Amino acid sequence: MAPQESIVADTIATSKPKSLIDTIAVSKSQMAIDTIPVSKSQPLNIVHSNADIKEISLPIMNLQDDPYLADIDRRWMELVKRSEAYETDDFYPDNQYYGTATDGLTTEVLKARLEALNAKTPFNVEYNPILEDLIKRFLRSRTKVVAAMMAKSKYYFPIFEEKLDLYDVPLEMKYLAIVESALQPKARSRAGATGLWQFMYHTGKMYKLDVSSYVDERMDPIAASEAAARHLADLHDMFDDWDLALAAYNSGAGNVNKAIRRAGGKRNYWNIRPYLPRETASYVPIFYATLYMFEYGQEHAIFPDESMTLNHYETDSIYIRKTITFDQIEKATGIDAGLLELLNPSYKLNIIPKVEGKNYYLVLPREYIGIFAQNEPLIYAYVESENAKREKPLPENLKVNPDAITYRVRNGDYLGKIARRYGVSVRSIMRWNNLRSTKLRIGQRLKIYSRKAAASKSKSKSKSKSKSKGKKSSSKGKKTYYTVRSGDTLWEISKKFRNVSVSDLKRWNNLRSNRLKVGTRLKIVN
Template sequence: MCVGFGNLAFEAAAASFIPQEKIEFGQDTLGISGQVVENLLPDVEEIGVNPSIPEKLLRERFARLEKSIPLTYHKSSHDFVEYFIYKKASFTKSMMEKMPLFFPLFEKTLSKYGLPGELKYLSMIESGLNPKVISHARAGGLWQFMPATGREFGLYQDSYIDERFEPVKATEAACRYLKQLYNIFGDWELALASYNTGPGNIKRAMRRSRGTTFWTIYNALPRETRSYVPQYVAMNYMMNYGNDHGIYAENPEYQIPNDTIHVNGYIDLVAFCSNSGIDFQELGKLNPSITKTSLPDQTRDFVLRVPSVKYTYLVSNRSIIMDSCTRKLIAAAMMIAMADSCRTDSLGKNAAFPYAYVSNDQEYDDEASTVTVNRTRKSSHTVRRGETLNSISKKYGVQIADLKRWNHIRRSSIMKGQRLVIMKEVKEVVTSASRLAVAEKPKREPAKSHRVKMRYHTVQQGDTLWTISQRYGLPLNHLKKANRIRGNEIKPGQKLIISS
């Protein structure tokens, strides 16, 4: 993107996913390092000399797909359609599989800024939907921001953090930039071209050619930019008609359910993963903006995403875990919150208790010393005769898009008897006593015994001890010991203790 160094998705396609060089951001890196892709844009004039797909068919389908952004039929767009079908079917398939991972975010953010929803296909051309990819010119992330342009649009970058790799913030920045470009040219094809090569180059091409549209300045544009808009058109087509050409998403990818931790101060992420049972590579996927294996002393209010399946274990063992990966001489407060939380209100006013629960929509009462925390609960709904996704979404007060995402539904049809997953937010009240009990183990046992409320799980058909332990973030041996189970056999209807 931005001054002509984007187009990484197509570079990756042309390179047939060539081995990608790792960029070192320091001594250590977290997860997958930034990846460099060679600029191997093919010669589009030599593709599709004898087209296999009828021109009439493509013209009809382009017209059917066209919404706010023109999908102009041109020889080069026809060539790229055939390229993605016959030469790079594996790349096309990969893009189909990654759509569920990023498109809900793209659609939500584009709608927020009043931009055409079909702009979501642009990131496929820019980065191949790889949030860690980086070009030789140092453009990085899903939307391929150059370092200076990224900073201009509020994407923070230092030796430890690069927000160009953070999907939510990078998408926000891309929407602001695309809106700015459209306001300059008043034409979406020119705005897309300027996203690739920069508005200055587009204006110079307009002066040289005396043209006012992308196709009238086509021959005055850099070669890469001439191919950019046709690639976008072709990718839009492939994501909607790829199945008609025998290309299917066999292994769609979805967001890992996650909660968030607010980190202040130094944290060793390798030790954190080791002691919390979190897979280090999984932490890297959830936090692509982190470029090293630790966060520095000066870290303030960094939102670290962790797998939800580890949440209970993390809370139950927080003191031990944090002692293992933070520096005791530094007031490094870690705040637990649900996913999408973007604010930290520290409750750790007493230095002896640096850890506290918070939530995005928390209610804190100083006198009662309680916090109301929003948690996401999973339930199910069995489809009845006559019900639709629309009626079910209204019944539970959720979005149709979320309902489809939770249940991996591509289309809008559902069947009677089908069980659907419903995710709902519920409020939990945490008292000061329970917060302090988690923050620090008392030095002495209280004189009076306290009644402990037990939590149970009722075994469902298909449940195993392992799946139950993963669901609640409990070590398998602890689960078996608490329930006095010697083997691995459990039965539907059986009640298991999951906490005490």
């Protein structure tokens, strides 16, 4: 089939320093891969099918970066690591013993430290018995949580500081994200507040945070941090006081205004505190306690949890030119799926869409960015090949396969999730089951007609036969258990154990998502 037009592709990595320019032929309806020269060290398996499109199989981690450009990236990273802007040794010193958490923290010592904090920040950090009690409670029970937050802050704080500085908001406001979400970008409150900065839907819309079926920018660390900085700057413009801006961030400007009226016009936070909602009355003291824990953590032997070692400067982003799934990115580059989700939390369905007028980007460790950028034409050709293999909806007059399966709806299921599992469309499932809406109920039975469904049914017998063997073989490995702590993610937990991946943790513990509950015991098979 003769191509209608041709597009000159970007650089495709080979073992040579110079890049190769390859031509990808495109027909009106679908893409056909003509010739993609690659080096001997980079085999590419092209399988010709009966259809116009050709299937492309990418070996995981077989893509290569341009050696010259990769060397520039390496030298740049060395320069950045030496830069004072990213020097964290003073903030995160080597672990030393300074005694127990509350040793030496007398009221006089605390007053002196709070006075020092007050001198270097625009907040009214003053001694108060309520604040002293809260700080000492944190020191007795929250040191492990603070250590985890210190480790995560290496990645998130540079993002926060850049956006806060852009709108002249005190850099200490970065600690507010710890109070709001414990640095969990997918955190969601019972009221629906979402993300690192816990934006409600309508407040997020006010600050241009897009929420769609694919994307929730309230969970995007960069977009949400800029929105939070703008919101805090607006609140400060209203009250001309950062303590009151903090209170208004939590309860709304209206509640702070009412508290000022009830306090007879007084504007000091501690004077209006009795008239604020109960949650807000604790909000500012918790912020100050968090500020103290970070600024004086070393004096209390609190150090970052070494299991989280990712620094912000070790990552970079690249704009996406075509819709691509996390699964396709993982297969093309070999990046760990858990790390991919950690760095790109705003994509709700693990799909990065290409939408007219929107620029969605992918965040990756720098070593993967070079590989992705160098091999974009090849990766997108692979995506086209994968998309072409999706099963099309059955024609209305076609008699369906009688061997279809019956799927029982479970907690957390929705039509899109079930459709992806079996490689069919939502519309097809609705038609096969005479559904008038996408709402499902737990226990509902759905008929699924697809190749995957038939294959899973035919394999079920062989799986059941080998199940006992699998159990015997898996039981030979030594098992240990890990108890989930606040702030843990599957990716972070997997890095605590040798040769353990996120997929392993999910398989061993029958997990269907990456969500974890504090206190859950996870089985680890060595």
